[in-house]
Amino acid sequence: ERLADAGGDRRVAGGVLAVLRGRSDLGPGDRVRVEAAGLRPPGERPGATSAAALQRDGIAAVAVSPRLVRLATGPPRPARVLAAVRGRIAAAVGAALPPVAATLLLEISFGIHGTLPADVAAALRDAGLIHLVATSGLKVAIVIGLLTRVATLMGAGPRRRLLLLGPAVAAYVGIAGGGAAAMRSALMAGVSLLTRGSGRRVEPLALLAVTAAVLLAVEPRLSADVGFQLSFLGTLGILLLAGPIAARVPGPRWLAEPFAVTLAAQLATVPVMASTFGVLSLAGPLANAVVIPAVPAVVVLGGAGAAVAAAAPALGWPLLAAGGLMVTAIVELARVLAACPLAALHLGAWPRAWTWALLAGLGAGALGVRLGGDARRGVVVGAAAAVAAAAAVLLLLSRPDGRLHVTVLDTGGSAATLVRTADGATALVDGGSDPLRLTAALGRALPPLTRGLDLVVLTGGDRSTVAGLSGLATGYRVDAVVAPDAALGPGASGVIGELRSAGAAVVRAPSGRTWMWHATRWRLLLGPPPDTGQPAGALQVADPGGAALILGALAPPGQEELAGAQGGSLVSDLVVTPARGAVAPVLLAAARPRLLAVPSARAPRPPGDPGVPVRSTALDGSLEYAGGPAGLQPA
Template sequence: MGTVPVAEPAPHRPRCGQRDGLRTHALPARRPRVSVSRLAGSPAGWWLTLLSGAFAAAVGAGFTLRLGFLAAAAAAAFALASGLVAAAARLRFRRPAVLLAVLLFLGIARGGGAVLQPAPDRIDGHLGERGVVVTGAVRDAPLLGAADVIVDVERLTDADTDAAVSGALLVTGAAMPALSPGDRVEIDASAIRAPGRRPGPRSEAALEREGVQALVTGARVTILRRAGPSPPGVLAWVQRRLVTAVNAVLPEPTAGLLLGIAFGIRQPMSPATRAPLQDSGLIHIVVVSGLKVVLVVGMIAAAARALQWSRRRTLLAAAPVVAAYVLVSGAGPAAVRSALMAGAAFLGRIAARRVDPLPLLAVLAAAMLGIAPALAKDPGFQLSFMGTAGILLLAEPLARRLPGPRLLAEPFAVTVAAQLATVPVMAGTFGVVSLVGPFANALVLPLLPVLIVLGTGGAALSALHPALGWLPLQLAGAGTGVTLGIAGTMAALPGAALRLGSWPLSWSLAELSGLCAGGFVVLLARRNTTAGMRRRVMAAAAAAGVAVASGTGVATAAPDGVLHVTVLDVGAAPAVLVQSGSGALALIDGGASAPLLLQALGRATPPWTRHIGLVVLTGGEQAAVAGLAAVAGQYSVGAVVEPTRLNPGAEAVITMLEAEGASVIQAGTRPWTWAGASWQCLTVSAARTGRAECAVSVGDRTGRVLVLGDVGTADEEELAGLYPAQLRADVLVAPPGGALAPVLLGAAQPSSVAVPAAAHAPALPLPAGYSTRRTAGDGDLAFAGGPTGLEEAT
């Protein structure tokens, strides 16, 4: 054996596979250790997260706030100036600051440019109550148990128009023919209206993510031509087969709930079923969320490990399964985001690269918003990304500190993390924050993989033959019953849910700015932080977050100086909430139901509001004042303005408010000033009762509203004769049902008409040319003042 020269280094056997507990085959033999992702907790990863998140936030702000080119330029200039100031201390921040300014400019420009205004060539440019015929192609056909169909409009014909029109229309009705995607249909409707803001599947927020600009109700639908085979048609057929298979074996509400758990297929759900799920924090299990896609991927990965498949074969097997699951569920943003993240993780493992989820999440958010800015107003998108971010940042630290078995501690930590991050969206969208959600999810989440396997397998087998899927569907139904039982038990606990009514935008802005400030402090100190300094850095980040959040909250919660008017949805009666430019609140009438008025005030005002400065009654009828009984004991009232000759029931309510400290003033015909706005009671003698009725006119430099109360048509004609100059208003609040005299409409010349619901009476049509909103379909109607008067609030 020869000797080894001293100048030649001895051979060295690589041991990278033995370090850090890795198997010898964890990395390819010829790939150096440094090839493991530089973005795994590196400064580059944090900068990618910051820049992608800034672009996504800019797109969302531009679309939601309808910002234009000047706002984009101002945001970019601010970011650039801030970056240059930081660069004076540390020069390496110069390039990221310039890039941040460019991304902010492009994001706001992209979001603001995606806002589409109503136009004659779009369906939302033809809103109104009149006979109209629309032709188009079916985009989304109704499933069993549903009666909604989305039609891509091609042409519109009415008494004045026969033109090509674009846009999407939601058609609802009980007598809907069997339709498939691609069918050409003719829709004969009596009115086209804009989607309402009342939460639900037909709300503006829900329909906006589907690209729907208008809707018709009770229309007659005629099939002009059937569509041939197409991918959407095949997908609709598969969904109908699954729904039929499950409904044939299981009763409601178990069948509908299992379809939601297993496939995310939405089915009509009664309030008795939805309320416990919502109050217990389990409502997310009936939609395809990122959690379910992760569970599906995890089950495929577990099967692949048992079969000893390679990573490449696992990816090839998982990709079509996950894609089919996402498509059957409707391809919502949460499912798409999770599928993309899972695919990126699989690709990273095949390439022996570790994929850091936080930068990947920010990049996906930026990409999806860049492609479809309307997702910024989609609660599903918001919940998906904010919840995932909360889980990534908070779940693991929480789980490490929780005692008990991991099977319960980990779901509990995941739920707490997701709930903390999504409080603004949950409160703003549903008005409810579940306090028992972490405990309910800790019990239910371990059951989800079993329910998904049994539900999907049983439905697929039952679609082939009912006998094949009977047993797994029965087992899945039993598990679904256990889930409903847990939801009902948790929701019945005292203090199970916190009902906030409304979540002010200022709170969301404060939370976002505080998180950004704290994250920026952590980012700056991350590179040079030793173990002993981590607590100080986290304390500084927390202090910066609290300080910035408090300042933002105070600044954004200040009164904006314009008049705000909200026609409350309190059932079949009028109730109008007025906020002056100084922030003072006044209530005109209170409706007939005390509980409904209390709920409406909770929706329209911040949780801390407990004072109403002025209450004005338009008449002495019970339907207008009975709801005010809810105000006593819940809100303090400064003064009550009442007409003469109240009925005994109304007198009792006023006496109750007076006992609580309110002063009572008799209404006259002379105008008065309160909280910076001018008020006037335009009094007439009601033809039906002989009592005094008054139409209330309220206005300032930013707009004027006229509230007619419950006056009849004959009284409206008398008003037009007595007060022709005082009736002018931007917004006219009609009597319940919408009965309006043409002479009064001519005197008021409103740009918008708000119609409260009427009891036991159909809604009356209004003349063409007026923007009409109804509480019966749209919920609370909000208007805000501006340079051109009161306009519908966005």
């Protein structure tokens, strides 16, 4: 409602996210005062606190180091009641079970989120069971099925069943947080219940399309929500593929059908799972074939046990203990499967172009199967069409677009920048300090299937800029290396030796010399000789579409001397600061940038007000800029 800062006290509109630890006494509707060191915009990094996710809830800023004071308790309303119910359920289950079992039972039975240990979450993810801890349509469908069976045993007709089930399902969806998957499942089930007694058949694909249209009409930004994408793509895969797969899987139906359903959903959600989580579980179909039949029992034990334990803890404990044993068995199964070789594929990246290629391949493959005639010939024609279409899309999307691209890579708070010239040549400027993070970031930033770098440029010999290049030659072909004509120390010398041994040509560049490479002007500028440590410098890259000044590991004193020596020749659209945003005001005055990019593992705090937009890898992931008539702009 009001914002008070150095600029005064004024009325504002919009939400603020304040992450508080250990505050369980607050509820929806409470009037509060948030005291914070400052406000920052939400970052672009995918996740629950990304700008896209927070904007759907009307949140415009994130409080830095917040402290909260409650001014008044909110009035009774449904959201407050649901929050109180969630708290009561969580307390009852938490008092009866160990932390891990309690958290997992709450996630599976109610969709009440908690924090699992990293090793447990990793095992569930690699085993393809991580969906159990999400608010999924599966659990809503289980609840609807159980309640429908109870209503049928009571002799209730279709309309009475709807009247009984509607409020109960709405309450469950509300307790679970009302996510896209839960809403989709509830809407589809409601329509099915309405039409069941009329004798009319509901077409599942049409119902899925209508449900998606309704949800998107109410909230268009759901289209970018990962939960929405997974829910609808997974359901679409099940409707189209589960039946044909189950018909071809040998063995008992109770095992073959869950296997087929899981495989169908996994095939349909490959692009989203790979691009969002970076993992494809190969053990998922087998794990889900074993676990899914047991999920209804877990939901019943958890739900009934929590309801009884909230009133009489001793009576609810046996039910919760049984549920705890089942979720513990699920965790152990996940550990065993995740430990198997090739249980999961850990992908460094899934570029967007791969998604388009996959969709083109699937469409062409389906058309080829239909037009191929008999079954065997149709499979051959479909496979050939799929490969040809996917390859054509990859080639088309990998072509250069005629613009300079500068990408500040997210390597965990150290300096590494990828430059792509207008004709598609690639140059890596420094490599950060972590080889694994550098490899993952390169996989996300380079065009699909690219396994080579035309040039590697070192701005100095500091460990934060060269350690990440160790072992680069085992995964990428490097054609040439440009390094300062100075003594760089053993770390940088070792990296240069590795790349030279792998076939790269090595060129030593004197400070201040300009060279042209792929119609782009490059200038390496060394700072003053350091009293201790390794030499550090800056690199200026420019073409008619824009200019960038990359400061590597050059500290503010060196930046000041560089600005005094080079003056107006440093003018650039973009300045890439050293790690954590240490940039000298006098250099900013000389370079006059319109954009500032900060490689940082934490939210940066540049000294003073730089007067230009600041983005950081800590908040936004890798930062891409593209050239054009107005210079470099965020891509």
